[in-house]
Amino acid sequence: MKNNKTQNLIRGALTEGRSFLYEHESKEIITLYGVPTTKQILARNEGEAEAAADKIGYPVVLKVVSPQVLHKSDVGAVLLGLKNGIAVREGYQKIINGVKSRVPDAEVLGVLVQEMARPSTEVIVGALRDPQFGPTVMFGIGGVFTEIIRDVSFRVAPLTLKEAGEMVAEIKYRKILEGVRGNPAVDVPALTEILVKTSQIMVDYPEINAIDLNPVLAYEKGAMVVDARFILSEEVKAAEPQDRLTPRELLEPKSVAVIGASSNPEKIGHKILRNIVDAGFKGSIYPINPRDAEIIGLKCYKSVLDVQGDVDAAVVVVPAAHVLQVVKECVEKKVKGAIIISSGFKDIGSDGAKMEADILKAAREGGLRIIGPNCQGVSNPKAGFCATWPLVEAVGDVAVISQSGTIALEVPSYLSGNGLGYSKAIALGNKSDIDEADLISWLSGDDDTRVIAVYTEGMKNGVKLMKAVQRASAEKPVLILKGGKTEMGKRAVLAHTGSLAGNKEVFEAAIRQGGGVSVNNLEELCDAAKAFSMLQSPKGNKLLIVTSSGGSGILASDECEHVGLTLTKLHESTVRGLRDSLPSWCVVGNPIDLTGNAMNNVTLYRDSLEIALEDESVDMVLVIFGDPITQTWDTLKSVASKAATLGIPLAVAYLGGAEVQIVETKTLQENGIPVYPTPGRAVNALGYLNVYRRIMSRLNG
Ligand SMILES: Nc1ncnc2c1ncn2[C@@H]1O[C@H](COP(=O)(O)OP(=O)(O)OP(=O)(O)O)[C@@H](O)[C@H]1O
Numbered sequence: 001m002k003n004n005k006t007q008n009l010i011r012g013a014l015t016e017g018r019s020f021l022y023e024h025e026s027k028e029i030i031t032l033y034g035v036p037t038t039k040q041i042l043a044r045n046e047g048e049a050e051a052a053a054d055k056i057g058y059p060v061v062l063k064v065v066s067p068q069v070l071h072k073s074d075v076g077a078v079l080l081g082l083k084n085g086i087a088v089r090e091g092y093q094k095i096i097n098g099v100k101s102r103v104p105d106a107e108v109l110g111v112l113v114q115e116m117a118r119p120s121t122e123v124i125v126g127a128l129r130d131p132q133f134g135p136t137v138m139f140g141i142g143g144v145f146t147e148i149i150r151d152v153s154f155r156v157a158p159l160t161l162k163e164a165g166e167m168v169a170e171i172k173y174r175k176i177l178e179g180v181r182g183n184p185a186v187d188v189p190a191l192t193e194i195l196v197k198t199s200q201i202m203v204d205y206p207e208i209n210a211i212d213l214n215p216v217l218a219y220e221k222g223a224m225v226v227d228a229r230f231i232l233s234e235e236v237k238a239a240e241p242q243d244r245l246t247p248r249e250l251l252e253p254k255s256v257a258v259i260g261a262s263s264n265p266e267k268i269g270h271k272i273l274r275n276i277v278d279a280g281f282k283g284s285i286y287p288i289n290p291r292d293a294e295i296i297g298l299k300c301y302k303s304v305l306d307v308q309g310d311v312d313a314a315v316v317v318v319p320a321a322h323v324l325q326v327v328k329e330c331v332e333k334k335v336k337g338a339i340i341i342s343s344g345f346k347d348i349g350s351d352g353a354k355m356e357a358d359i360l361k362a363a364r365e366g367g368l369r370i371i372g373p374n375c376q377g378v379s380n381p382k383a384g385f386c387a388t389w390p391l392v393e394a395v396g397d398v399a400v401i402s403q404s405g406t407i408a409l410e411v412p413s414y415l416s417g418n419g420l421g422y423s424k425a426i427a428l429g430n431k432s433d434i435d436e437a438d439l440i441s442w443l444s445g446d447d448d449t450r451v452i453a454v455y456t457e458g459m460k461n462g463v464k465l466m467k468a469v470q471r472a473s474a475e476k477p478v479l480i481l482k483g484g485k486t487e488m489g490k491r492a493v494l495a496h497t498g499s500l501a502g503n504k505e506v507f508e509a510a511i512r513q514g515g516g517v518s519v520n521n522l523e524e525l526c527d528a529a530k531a532f533s534m535l536q537s538p539k540g541n542k543l544l545i546v547t548s549s550g551g552s553g554i555l556a557s558d559e560c561e562h563v564g565l566t567l568t569k570l571h572e573s574t575v576r577g578l579r580d581s582l583p584s585w586c587v588v589g590n591p592i593d594l595t596g597n598a599m600n601n602v603t604l605y606r607d608s609l610e611i612a613l614e615d616e617s618v619d620m621v622l623v624i625f626g627d628p629i630t631q632t633w634d635t636l637k638s639v640a641s642k643a644a645t646l647g648i649p650l651a652v653a654y655l656g657g658a659e660v661q662i663v664e665t666k667t668l669q670e671n672g673i674p675v676y677p678t679p680g681r682a683v684n685a686l687g688y689l690n691v692y693r694r695i696m697s698r699l700n701g
C-alpha cells in the first residue's frame, strides 16, 4: 500500500540528487509491502557495528553504504558469515579501507549490518518501467549468475497471483526450483507473492524506474530478499490519448480521391489510381491534379475542394511539402480519412518530424484520421478498394496490419498463392495517427476478418496495444511478429533487470499476456495465418501422423515437443483395427507409416484415417505425402470432411514430389486443406492452433 515513509525516502533521495535508493532504504520499502527481508541496522563506526550485530544475532553480513558504490561485491565491500564481535570490528575496518583504496572518491555513510540468511537456491525478482508497456515485472533464475544464464520471464504490471505463477512456470530451468541434487523444492507461492508485491510498488510509485531484488533466497518454506536496489527517475510520463475509433470509410469508402494522381504510368500516383480502377471499385473515383483534365478516362480535379459529391477517403501522393495544405483542404471538404503515401517526414529526421506533427495537429483539429505518412497504402479486395500496389485480388478472411509496406503485401501474396485470400491489408508507415491498436480493435468487429496478422517494430503506447489485443483475442486469433533488435535502454546501466530486459523480450511477453499469438518470423506468420484461415480450433494438443515417408515422420515427431504438441497414443482397439485392415508392411504406431508402397496404394491413407479418426485420443492430424503420390484429394476427401465434422484439424506436408507436388498441393489447398512443404512447418502451424486454443481457455477462465 502507498505510504508516507516510502514517499519520503524517494523524495529525500531525489532532493539529494541521487537516482537510486540505498539497500537499507529499498529494504525498508519492501518490508512495508510485506516482502520478507533480512534484519538490518546501519552502523557509522566499529562500535555501532558490533552493537548492531549483537542485537541482530550472529552470523552477520556487512556491506558498505555509499552513493558511489552501487555494486558492492565488485569492490569487495560485502563480507559474509561474520561470527562474533571481533570479526565485525575487523570487518568494518576492512570494508572502509578496501573502499577507500578502490574507489578513492567514495563518500561512505557507514556499513550496513544485516542478518545472514541461510544459503539456498537464488532467484532474481526485478521490475522496470518499459518505454512501451510501463511497469513490467521480471522473474529469473540464478541469483548472481542471472546475467549469464539469461533465463527470465516478464509480465506487465499490475500482476495477478495467477500471472505471477505463470512467470515462474515459464522459466526454462524451473526444474532447479522443483528440487535437484539434494536441494528441496522451493516454496513457489512465496515467490509469486513477492512478484505481486513488487508489481504493486511499481504501480504505486511512478518515480521508481527499476527494482532489483537480487538475490532472493528461495527456501522449502518461505523466501528472503538479501539485496535490494531501487532506481529512480524524475520524469513521469503523461497519459497517452484515449482510443479513437477508426472510421470504416477509410477501409470501406463509397468515394475516394487520389490526390497527386498522375498520367505517368511510372508514378505511384498513377499505379494507385490504376489499381483502384482495376480492382473494380464500385464507388466514385476522383483523381486530383491541377495539371491534367483527365487521367485514364476519369475526370480530373484541381483540388479536392472542387469535387461536387462527398469524399470518404483521400489517398495522398503529393510531395511532402504540399501535404499540410492538402490535409487542410481534406478537413475543409470533411473527408473522413487520409491515407498518406508521401514520405519525407519522421522517416528523414527532425525537420520531417516537425512537418508530421503539424499535419497531425491540423488533422486532429479537423476530425480527419490519418494512415501513414510514408506508408504503402491499404487494400480491401472485397470492396475492390486497392489503394496500394501491387494489386492482389484474392478475397479471404485474413487481415494484415504491417508497419512495412512490403510485408503488408507479402502476406496477401503468399495467401493468394496458397488458394486463400485476405480481407484487408494496411501498411502503417510512420503511424502518426492510426496505429496497430486502433486497427486491431476495429478488425476485431469486422465480420470479413477471421484472423489478424500483424507485423510491427513496436509502438510507443504498448499498454494500448496490449488492451486491443486482449479484446480482439476473445473473438479471433491475433498473430504478431515483432521486428527490430533487442535494445537495452538507459536503465541497463544501473539495474540487473534492465540489462536483462531488451524491448523484444518484454514486447513478446506482454503480447502473450494480452492473449496474442507471438510468432518468430515472417514464414511463421504466413504459415500460421494459413492454418487459422483454413482450420478450426483443435480440442487438445495430441497429434496423429500418417506418412509414407519414415524420415519425414521422424522429423515431424521431433518438432512436436518444441511447439507444445504430443504424439497421441492410439487406443489398443484402434491399433488392432488398423492391423487388421492395413497390409502387413505398414507400421502401425504413431506415426502410422504406410511406407513407400503407399505410392501405389494411395487409398491406404483413407483406410487408416477412417479407423484412426474414431479414436478419441486424436486432436489433430498431419498427413505426410512423400514421393510423387497422386490423387491425394480423391483419397482424403471423405476423411477430410469426417475430420471437419469431428472438429479435428487436418494438415498436409507434401515433399519430394517435384512437378506432381505442385499440382497436388494446389488441388488440396483449393479444397481447404493447408499444405506445407516440410514436416516442420506443418507441425509448427498446427502448434499455433494449439497455442490459441490455450489462450482461449485462459481468457475464458
Ligand atoms: N544477508 C545475506 N545473507 C546471506 N547471503 C547474502 C546476504 N547478503 C548478500 N549475500 C550473498 O552475497 C552476494 C552479494 O551480495 P549483494 O547482492 O548484496 O552484493 P552486490 O554486489 O550489491 O550485488 P549486485 O550488485 O550484483 O546486485 C549475494 O548474491 C548473496 O549470495
Ligand SMILES: [Mg+2]
Pocket (backbone or CB within 6 Å): 214, 215, 227, 228
Ligand atoms: Mg545483489
